[in-house]
Amino acid sequence: MPRQLHHPCEELLQQWQVRREVANFYMTTLLRLSPDAPGALRRRQELSEKIFVARLSLKHADDQLQSCYLEYDL
Numbered sequence: 001m002p003r004q005l006h007h008p009c010e011e012l013l014q015q016w017q018v019r020r021e022v023a024n025f026y027m028t029t030l031l032r033l034s035p036d037a038p039g040a041l042r043r044r045q046e047l048s049e050k051i052f053v054a055r056l057s058l059k060h061a062d063d064q065l066q067s068c069y070l071e072y073d074l
Helices: 010-032 040-071
Strands: none
Touching: 010 040
């Protein structure tokens, strides 16, 4: 059975896409949060922290992906 060839950066690209979706989800949730909702201030702070962590994770994935592209001259 022949082994299927994959793009060398495919896994990193998938990780980047997942992290981007997570960051977008938290941002969308924050934007939709009603200021009048019970606990809105606490929830806003929690979401802001999650967005910060998600963006750091996305930046890390982006750096790895760019390095892979440079390594394989893509």
